[in-house]
Amino acid sequence: MDDDQSDRLLGVGILGAAVIAKKVVRGIKVSTAPLEVVAVGSRSIEKAEAFIQETGITTEAKPYGSYQEVLDDERVDIIYMPLPSSMHLEWVKKAAAQKKHVVCEKPLARTSKEADQMIAACQKAGVQFMDGTMWMHNPRTTAMMAKLQDENVMGKLRTVISTFSALGNEEFFAKDIRVQSDLDPLGALGDLGWYCVRACLWAFDFAPPLSVTAHPGSIRNEQKVLMHVGATILFDENRRAVLNCGFDEALNQVVQVSGTTGLLRMYDFVIPREEDSAEFRVTLNPGFADGDTAVVGPTDRHSVKLDRPQESYMWETFARCVEQIKDGRSPAPSWPAMAALTQRIVSAIDESDQAGCKTIQLR
Numbered sequence: 001m002d003d004d005q006s007d008r009l010l011g012v013g014i015l016g017a018a019v020i021a022k023k024v025v026r027g028i029k030v031s032t033a034p035l036e037v038v039a040v041g042s043r044s045i046e047k048a049e050a051f052i053q054e055t056g057i058t059t060e061a062k063p064y065g066s067y068q069e070v071l072d073d074e075r076v077d078i079i080y081m082p083l084p085s086s087m088h089l090e091w092v093k094k095a096a097a098q099k100k101h102v103v104c105e106k107p108l109a110r111t112s113k114e115a116d117q118m119i120a121a122c123q124k125a126g127v128q129f130m131d132g133t134m135w136m137h138n139p140r141t142t143a144m145m146a147k148l149q150d151e152n153v154m155g156k157l158r159t160v161i162s163t164f165s166a167l168g169n170e171e172f173f174a175k176d177i178r179v180q181s182d183l184d185p186l187g188a189l190g191d192l193g194w195y196c197v198r199a200c201l202w203a204f205d206f207a208p209p210l211s212v213t214a215h216p217g218s219i220r221n222e223q224k225v226l227m228h229v230g231a232t233i234l235f236d237e238n239r240r241a242v243l244n245c246g247f248d249e250a251l252n253q254v255v256q257v258s259g260t261t262g263l264l265r266m267y268d269f270v271i272p273r274e275e276d277s278a279e280f281r282v283t284l285n286p287g288f289a290d291g292d293t294a295v296v297g298p299t300d301r302h303s304v305k306l307d308r309p310q311e312s313y314m315w316e317t318f319a320r321c322v323e324q325i326k327d328g329r330s331p332a333p334s335w336p337a338m339a340a341l342t343q344r345i346v347s348a349i350d351e352s353d354q355a356g357c358k359t360i361q362l363r
Contacts, residue, residue: 011038013100014039027311036060148257195270213232278303278304280301
């Protein structure tokens with residue numbers, strides 16, 4: 001490989017002009033990674049052209065009226081895939097076959113089996129795979145994990161409670177892909193619930209759970225797509241997680257981790273309230289005092305300063321993985337493993353709910 005080729009920026013091709021892709025483009029543009037968006041494909045070239053104009057990538061990005069043309073573009077090293085989950089299996093396989101690295105939006109697929117096939121295709125091709133769970137790459141997440149692993153702060157971890165809800169409007173429930181069984185059949189669970197499940201797994205260092213049980217009271221629309229669901233995940237006799245997600249409640253994005261001696265909370269875990277800082281709180285040795293008329297235990301607010309959006313950090317992580325592969329190393333196994341386990345739990349919650357809240361054994 002000549003110097004010009006080895007020094008060039010990694011080219012990103014986008015399949016689909018989804019709203020979330022606009023945020024991703026912005027994150028790539030302000031990241032420190034050697035990346036540029038070089039291709040955008042949509043179902044029509046007019047949509048691709050409009051996306052390029054709106055995101056301000058007119059000088060480097062070429063519009064295409066099909067997804068395959070993006071894969072065929074030799075400048076494209078990485079595929080970003082914000083397509084409906086019903087299309088992921090086909091296009092991840094095609095991207096891997098052409099040696100393109102893949103960042104795939106959540107949920108990965110309609111089923112855990114499909115997700116495993118996607119990841120296996122990328123492993124066989126020797127390309128990196130990662131899901132687009134952006135908060136995982138926020139420096140706040142690293143700071144919180146240091147607290148969770150400190151037994152002097154948290155003691156033994158016991159329970160994770162995770163909630164992500166956002167109220168849909170009339171147009172959302174009529175037209176959005178997340179309410180349509182042929183596009184994103186996992187609905188609120190695959191979208192909002194993905195983040196909740198990931199938070200539960202993350203807090204317990206991705207230990208494989210024992211079982212999953214959906215809660216009574218789920219809501220499905222006329223197409224049988226989940227609009228609201230809750231679940232309990234058991235990890236062992238001492239550790240469990242409870243989650244709740246839905247399109248029927250006000251915006252709420254809370255994670256609380258309870259230990260024997262400490263509590264960690266964050267109130268904006270998916271999308272921070274502010275892009276230049278992200279906060280979490282730790283309460284030490286909470287308890288009652290004065291004849292149970294007062295609560296004691298200091299709460300410390302920890303603020304992590306950020307100089308760029310969390311999407312940028314995700315793309316910087318992914319770019320490092322790709323550059324390591326170019327240097328002869330194998331793809332990082334942790335990211336596809338996290339994605340596969342998250343999909344497995346999401347699919348098990350859906351299975352439990354459809355079976356009348358039957359407990360699904362996972363090991």
